[in-house]
Amino acid sequence: xxxxxxxxxxxxxxxxxxxxxxxxxxxxxxxxxxxxxxxxxxxxxxxxxxxxxxxxxxxxxxxxxxxxxxxxxxxxxxxxxxxxxxxxxxxxxxxxxxxxxxxxxxxxxxxxxxxxxxxxxxxxxxxxxxxxxxxxxxxxxxxxxxxxxxxxxxxxxxxxxxxxxxxxxxxxxxxxxxxxxxxxxxxxxxxxxxxxxxxxxxxxxxxxxxxxxxxxxxxxxxxxxxxxxxxxxxxxxxxxxxxxxxxxxxxxxxxxxxxxxxxxxxxxxxxxxxxxxxxxxxxxxxxxxxxxxxxxxxxxxxxxxxxxxxxxxxxxxxxxxxxxxxxxxxxxxxxxxxxxxxxxxxxxxxxxxxxxxxxxxxxxxxxxxxxxxxxxxxxxxxxxxxxxxxxxxxxxxxxxxxxxxxxxxxxxxxxxxx
Ligand SMILES: *Cc1c(COP(=O)(O)O)cnc(C)c1O
Numbered sequence: 158x159x160x161x162x163x164x165x166x167x168x169x170x171x172x173x174x175x176x177x178x179x180x181x182x183x184x185x186x187x188x189x190x191x192x193x194x195x196x197x198x199x200x201x202x203x204x205x206x207x208x209x210x211x212x213x214x215x216x217x218x219x220x221x222x223x224x225x226x227x228x229x230x231x232x233x234x235x236x237x238x239x240x241x242x243x244x245x246x247x248x249x250x251x252x253x254x255x256x257x258x259x260x261x262x263x264x265x266x267x268x269x270x271x272x273x274x275x276x277x278x279x280x281x282x283x284x285x286x287x288x289x290x291x292x293x294x295x296x297x298x299x300x301x302x303x304x305x306x307x308x309x310x311x312x313x314x315x316x317x318x319x320x321x322x323x324x325x326x327x328x329x330x331x332x333x334x335x336x337x338x339x340x341x342x343x344x345x346x347x348x349x350x351x352x353x354x355x356x357x358x359x360x361x362x363x364x365x366x367x368x369x370x371x372x373x374x375x376x377x378x379x380x381x382x383x384x385x386x387x388x389x390x391x392x393x394x395x396x397x398x399x400x401x402x403x404x405x406x407x408x409x410x411x412x413x414x415x416x417x418x419x420x421x422x423x424x425x426x427x428x429x430x431x432x433x434x435x436x437x438x439x440x441x442x443x444x445x446x447x448x449x450x451x452x453x454x455x456x457x458x459x460x461x462x463x464x465x466x467x468x469x470x471x472x473x474x475x476x477x478x479x480x481x482x483x484x485x486x487x488x489x490x491x492x493x494x495x496x497x498x499x500x501x502x503x504x505x506x507x508x509x510x511x512x513x514x515x516x517x518x519x520x521x522x523x524x525x526x527x528x529x530x531x532x533x534x535x536x537x538x539x540x541x542x543x544x545x546x547x548x549x550x551x552x553x554x555x556x557x558x559x560x561x562x563x564x565x566x567x568x569x570x571x572x573x574x575x
Pocket of ligand 1: 233234235236257258260261303329331332353354355365366
């Protein structure tokens with residue numbers, strides 16, 4: 158149902174645009190029949206985990222797709238990061254962007270390594286190499302770049318810094334499966350890179366991840382570590398954890414991989430439609446992907462410039478939620494404003510001006526295989542109407558509590574009850 162007038166918006170009493178909520182990161186699901194056949198074969202063979210045939214096949218297919226020597230599949234990307242960080246013997250301080258999913262920071266903190274938050278550059282929201290250089294201290298042992306929104310970090314500049322300062326360089330490539338940089342696939346940069354195959358990611362294995370690397374010795378270590386350090390039936394030669402991927406996850410991954418071109422095509426169509434409809438709206442800037450490279454187009458990222466629009470990102474978000482468009486404020490408020498980092502470094506924000514600004518402006522809109530062109534038209538109608546009436550909207554919102562803001566004082570104990 159198209160919307161045209163202020164009173165068409167749900168927040169002004171209009172009919173809610175979408176009966177079913179539209180989410181960011183609704184899973185892409187490939188050929189269900191193929192998936193069911195694979196799951197059946199797993200149950201038939203009773204080989205459910207521990208380097209089963211499907212995990213092995215998935216690792217080979219990922220490695221081939223990416224053009225990398227080794228792929229080690231894991232239970233998720235966070236554990237993959239933790240294992241990689243240990244395998245590379247990182248200690249002390251490691252530099253990461255503050256504008257990322259919290260797992261990048263937690264993977265370090267979990268192992269008593271200090272994440273040092275660094276600012277991003279404003280155009281692509283990627284780690285700013287000039288600022289990385291300034292964040293290096295005598296305790297720094299590594300840099301983790303994050304290929305945010307599937308765009309690739311400035312690999313050359315970061316490699317150069319890492320080499321000059323003898324630091325390890327790795328990448329959190331959770332968003333970037335399938336993306337290329339100078340026509341080389343992500344997965345070949347730094348010492349190693351980590352993919353996430355979480356349900357919300359472009360290619361999913363329900364839960365899952367992988368470390369990819371061209372380093373034989375590193376790959377061997379990681380294989381041991383993700384399987385308790387077992388080198389033989391009853392022989393353990395290394396400290397390890399349980400980071401294994403299971404067979405059903407691999408079945409999902411293999412099935413998803415077979416549809417990768419379709420997923421990209423749908424995401425690309427959605428991206429073009431959003432670009433076309435949002436371009437004429439003043440005060441909205443949509444992140445544009447580099448068309449000279451392969452992208453997965455998994456994220457539709459907009460920035461709202463309140464000075465121009467007269468309404469804030471959060472106000473627009475509230476309007477969208479009322480119409481069942483569950484857009485998201487990734488990565489609000491920034492890792493440095495989440496615990497335990499906020500208490501440890503309460504003033505970190507002063508060195509992170511771009512992160513601070515972006516975390517107030519950025520909004521991620523629904524896309525993927527469950528979102529169609531008509532949905533996008535309606536979403537953009539809502540945005541256009543809202544931005545055409547900033548005064549009335551502000552007045553209407555003054556007395557309504559946004560559904561996405563929780564009281565600030567939620568203790569850890571309370572959080573566990575939910
Ligand atoms: C999703 C994500 C992760 C964590 O991946 P999991 O597989 O859920 O553990 C890490 N970093 C970034 C940037 C992510 O988006």
